[in-house]
Amino acid sequence: MNPDLVPSLIIVVAVAGAGWLASTMMPPTLQFGVRVPPDRAREAIIGELRRMFRVGLLLGALLAAAITFAVSLTAPRGAVVIVAPVFALLFTGGVYYVVHSRLARVKAAEAWYAGQRIGAATALPGSRSWRWAFWLGPALAITVATAIIGAVDYSSMPARLPVHFGLDGSIDRYVDKSLVAVFWLVVVQFLMTALLGAILWSIQGSRFELDPAAPEESFEHQQRFRGAMTGALGFLIVALDAAFLVTSLATWDIISGSRWVIPVAVLALSVIPAVALVLVAVKMGAQGWRMRRQGESAAAAGTNPRPALVQRDDDRFWKGGMLYWNRDDPAFFVSKRFGAGWTMNFAHPVAWLFLAVPVAIVVVSIVAARGGVG
Amino acid sequence: MHTCLVLIVVDLSSEIPLYRQVRDQVVDAVAGGGLAAGSRLPSTRQLAADLGINVHTVNRAYEELRREGFITLGRRRGAVVLESAAAPELDPSWDERYRALVAEAAARGVEPADILKRSRELIEVFAGTRIPTLERNPNS
Numbered sequence: 001m002n003p004d005l006v007p008s009l010i011i012v013v014a015v016a017g018a019g020w021l022a023s024t025m026m027p028p029t030l031q032f033g034v035r036v037p038p039d040r041a042r043e044a045i046i047g048e049l050r051r052m053f054r055v056g057l058l059l060g061a062l063l064a065a066a067i068t069f070a071v072s073l074t075a076p077r078g079a080v081v082i083v084a085p086v087f088a089l090l091f092t093g094g095v096y097y098v099v100h101s102r103l104a105r106v107k108a109a110e111a112w113y114a115g116q117r118i119g120a121a122t123a124l125p126g127s128r129s130w131r132w133a134f135w136l137g138p139a140l141a142i143t144v145a146t147a148i149i150g151a152v153d154y155s156s157m158p159a160r161l162p163v164h165f166g167l168d169g170s171i172d173r174y175v176d177k178s179l180v181a182v183f184w185l186v187v188v189q190f191l192m193t194a195l196l197g198a199i200l201w202s203i204q205g206s207r208f209e210l211d212p213a214a215p216e217e218s219f220e221h222q223q224r225f226r227g228a229m230t231g232a233l234g235f236l237i238v239a240l241d242a243a244f245l246v247t248s249l250a251t252w253d254i255i256s257g258s259r260w261v262i263p264v265a266v267l268a269l270s271v272i273p274a275v276a277l278v279l280v281a282v283k284m285g286a287q288g289w290r291m292r293r294q295g296e297s298a299a300a301a302g303t304n305p306r307p308a309l310v311q312r313d314d315d316r317f318w319k320g321g322m323l324y325w326n327r328d329d330p331a332f333f334v335s336k337r338f339g340a341g342w343t344m345n346f347a348h349p350v351a352w353l354f355l356a357v358p359v360a361i362v363v364v365s366i367v368a369a370r371g372g373v374g
Numbered sequence: 375m376h377t378c379l380v381l382i383v384v385d386l387s388s389e390i391p392l393y394r395q396v397r398d399q400v401v402d403a404v405a406g407g408g409l410a411a412g413s414r415l416p417s418t419r420q421l422a423a424d425l426g427i428n429v430h431t432v433n434r435a436y437e438e439l440r441r442e443g444f445i446t447l448g449r450r451r452g453a454v455v456l457e458s459a460a461a462p463e464l465d466p467s468w469d470e471r472y473r474a475l476v477a478e479a480a481a482r483g484v485e486p487a488d489i490l491k492r493s494r495e496l497i498e499v500f501a502g503t504r505i506p507t508l509e510r511n512p513n514s
Contacts, residue, residue, distance in 0.1 A: 117385070117386075117387050118385075118386040118387060119383060119384060119385045119386060120383070120384050120386070120424075120425040120426050120427065121381060121382065121383040121384075121425075122381070122382055122421070122424040122425055123379055123380065123381055123382075124380040124381075124382065124403075124409075124415065124416060125416060126378070126379065126380070207420075207424050209424075210381070210383075212383055212384075212385075215381045215383050216379075216381065219379060219381065309383070309385055312386070312426050314426060326423070328419070328422070328423060328429070329423035330417065330419050330420050330423060331420070331423060331424075
């Protein structure tokens, strides 16, 4: 059996599973990237489309798995790991897009927003909380420690260093020792820390898109969601930095374990906090909407009963219900439309600056793996 | 920077013009202490995008607030809430508007004591001696 088959099938399941999870995180008024007025949230078509989405995801995953299996029988090693995510993303994205377009068409045809009393609510940005920065301390400390250990131990490292590992944890490529070969992981570690730190900072500055019918309540929920997601993301940064430290020490031959100890440690450090992040999102729902209590809140808030305003229909700014594109919006970090968390305004230049960092990480890794310029 | 929550809620189908709704809520927040002197308001483009309304509408609200002496508009610092004047002065139209409101209540036969009670309650809200809405999240 091709040793890449099992990890590739895990990728297929993960992609389809992520699509399904994202759909479960959304409030009834935001389905498949389409804004739905509250009085239409129980339309039969929405339930039908949800079922269609689940069945479609399952069929897509089975098809992607079958293709992956077929490729694994014939193709050279490594090809399967590319084929699996490509087909998984293609089918999952395709099923999403079909469902999204159908809902948008029905909504337009039946004029769901005609006659709605439209409102909008936002909270003025208050004094910025800096608690998110608490996580950057340990993260940067680990990064700096990794760099220092590398510098101090440089002379005693072996003449050839491993730069590439197979999916089963075995080393499949070495390069001669050089500054690039020794420090590329530290550079990637630093870029990743900077990127996630910038994301944490941007989350604190992003706007509150409040339900105009219950602005205080939705503010409180979004605030809590933000706090929980910041904590989970901060934990992820620190754990990933620790994973980089362990990997670096292993490639520098400073620590060694039996063949599987280090890969398992690195996997645990990356997977456990990532799962925690997903659990927070699933439990709270996108922007914390699951904390919403129907009815009682407006009465409890008391002093200022507001008319039942409906959040405006902003579908036109969301390409395919997923990509936010609004030139008139100076914000570059906004709440996600499908799945819990934040995404970028791709019409904003800063968004492209953000995208440059992952590209830089890939470039650094490729240069280093080639044995590169050092 | 202000510390407590300031919400801006607009009703697009209200008969009150949008710029007026924004202006009124900023004044309300200044009165209630939510916007202290020196607080910065978001840029007109930002607030317009946050509320999904036209940037000219926000411009008009800010212009009104500047004319009435509640904020300054600077090219670099943007809209900043001003200290209330040492010798408070009301806009000439204030008496007119207040008179209209009291007249409305009187014409409907509301007891003078009731009108006074309502006025006192509002004054207490803005003086900070009453908590107007639900307890805020202490983390905010």
